[in-house]
Amino acid sequence: MSTSTSRTQLAEVTLNDPRWAAVVARDPEADGSFFYSVKTTGVYCRPSCVARRARPENVRFHKTCADAEQAGFRPCKRCQPNRPAVNQRYTTNVTDACRIIEESEAVPRLDELAKRVGMSTYHFHRVFKRITGLTPREYAAAHRERRFRDELGRGTSITEAIFDAGYGSNGRFYTQSNEVLGMTPSNYRAGGASTQIRFAVGECALGSILVAQSERGVCAILMGDEPDELTHDLQDRFPRAELIGGDAEFERLVARVVGFVEAPGIGLDLPLDVRGTAFQQRVWQALREIPVGETASYAAIAERIGSPRAVRAVAQACAANALAVAIPCHRVVRSDGGVSGYRWGVERKHALLTRERHA
Numbered sequence: 001m002s003t004s005t006s007r008t009q010l011a012e013v014t015l016n017d018p019r020w021a022a023v024v025a026r027d028p029e030a031d032g033s034f035f036y037s038v039k040t041t042g043v044y045c046r047p048s049c050v051a052r053r054a055r056p057e058n059v060r061f062h063k064t065c066a067d068a069e070q071a072g073f074r075p076c077k078r079c080q081p082n083r084p085a086v087n088q089r090y091t092t093n094v095t096d097a098c099r100i101i102e103e104s105e106a107v108p109r110l111d112e113l114a115k116r117v118g119m120s121t122y123h124f125h126r127v128f129k130r131i132t133g134l135t136p137r138e139y140a141a142a143h144r145e146r147r148f149r150d151e152l153g154r155g156t157s158i159t160e161a162i163f164d165a166g167y168g169s170n171g172r173f174y175t176q177s178n179e180v181l182g183m184t185p186s187n188y189r190a191g192g193a194s195t196q197i198r199f200a201v202g203e204c205a206l207g208s209i210l211v212a213q214s215e216r217g218v219c220a221i222l223m224g225d226e227p228d229e230l231t232h233d234l235q236d237r238f239p240r241a242e243l244i245g246g247d248a249e250f251e252r253l254v255a256r257v258v259g260f261v262e263a264p265g266i267g268l269d270l271p272l273d274v275r276g277t278a279f280q281q282r283v284w285q286a287l288r289e290i291p292v293g294e295t296a297s298y299a300a301i302a303e304r305i306g307s308p309r310a311v312r313a314v315a316q317a318c319a320a321n322a323l324a325v326a327i328p329c330h331r332v333v334r335s336d337g338g339v340s341g342y343r344w345g346v347e348r349k350h351a352l353l354t355r356e357r358h359a
Contacts, residue, residue: 007057014056022047023059035062035081037073044068049079093117094131097124098139107140133302133310138278197238200246201227202254204261206348209324210234211246211254217271221257221324223344237322261325264292264356270326276317279310283317290331293356297335319343325352 014020022030030047037044038054044062045051062068065075065082075082084092097113108116113136114124129135134142197219199212210230212220220237222230234243246254253270260268274284282305289304290296296304298318302311318329324344330352333339342349 011055011057014059017061019047019061020056020059024053026050035065035068036060037062037068037071042073043076044073044081045076046079046081049076049081051076051078090127091131093119093124094128097128097136098132101136101140102143107137110136129307130309133279133305133307133313142277142279195238195241196244197234197241198244198246198250199231199234200251200254201230202251202258204258206261206351209254209258209261211257212243213250213253214273216273218253218323218326219273219275220322221326222322223324223348257325261352261355264352267292268326272323272326274323274327276320279307279313280317280320283314284321284323284327287318287321287327287329287331290328295331295333295337295353298332299335301332315341331356 019030019034019036021027023036026048028048032046035044035046036054037060039058039060040054044065060071062071062073068081069075094117096117100108100113100116110125111121114121117124119127125135128139132139195214197212197214199210199220201208201210203209207223207225208227208230210220210222210224210227210233211218212222212234220234222233224230224233256270257268274281276284283301286301286304298311298314299308302308302314305314307313314332318332319341321327321329321343324330330342330349339346339349339353
């Protein structure tokens with residue numbers, strides 16, 4: 001067999017190996033799953049190595065660093081495959097920063113956080129947002145909100161809960177309380193007591209649909225098979241709110257929602273009472289920007305909000321959406337175009353998308 005024939009065959013083996021695509025793409029997601037060595041240089045690398053790409057006939061694949069070293073190769077000085085991957089080190093840094101934020105009485109300054117985890121301020125801010133989907137300040141705000149809810153749930157006084165959660169003053173918190181809780185702190189602790197929510201259930205081609213509205217706007221649009229189940233869902237959300245059956249005027253609002261489901265081309269513009277974390281709010285706003293008749297992938301939404309690695313968090317935000325069709329999470333699909341993961345059933349998601357395509 002000639003040397004050129006041998007090289008061609010070796011190259012074909014590498015080119016036909018699915019791991020070669022990860023090497024060509026320098027895919028950091030593949031780091032740790034395998035390593036590759038280069039015969040002509042005598043080194044082995046991680047898939048994301050930025051060194052000049054080797055010729056495929058000189059490449060061999062290895063499961064572990066030990067396998068590569070047993071075969072006589074030494075670790076690349078550039079990508080350091082025998083050390084933790086950069087992404088892994090960054091994740092550790094961000095985890096440490098989150099712990100610092102959570103354990104601090106006041107929100108640490110950005111430069112202090114970066115210094116404590118050994119990164120530059122600019123780079124730390126970018127990496128933190130890429131991994132968590134939030135800026136350090138947004139993460140701190142979400143943590144304070146969660147602590148405040150937990151303190152109220154334990155029966156702590158409102159004033160103590162405000163300070164225990166890290167808010168600097170009562171006034172500072174009360175200016176944000178409606179955005180954080182959707183109601184006053186006292187009403188929140190009482191399970192929505194003294195909060196009036198009007199609601200009504202209608203019927204459409206996709207089953208039953210419940211529309212509920214607080215004084216701030218529509219706070220729930222729920223779909224299902226049984227009206228009683230939807231009403232119980234609303235009661236679980238506001239266990240001590242005053243739920244008021246809709247009058248004729250309110251039922252016209254329900255009719256508008258039903259009309260949009262039946263004929264999405266007419267559009268739907270309602271005042272909304274949207275309650276969620278800072279990250280959820282960003283995702284939901286991006287969903288509202290998807291035009292009728294179009295779809296976007298979870299990855300595309302993550303890119304759109306500036307958090308390309310937060311695909312799973314985007315999917316979780318879609319699942320947490322309680323405003324069906326008004327915040328169109330049904331327009332988000334898998335990267336391959338497949339339809340999955342809809343809170344109110346995949347069949348309804350298919351039906352909504354089909355109607356919108358023909359609107």
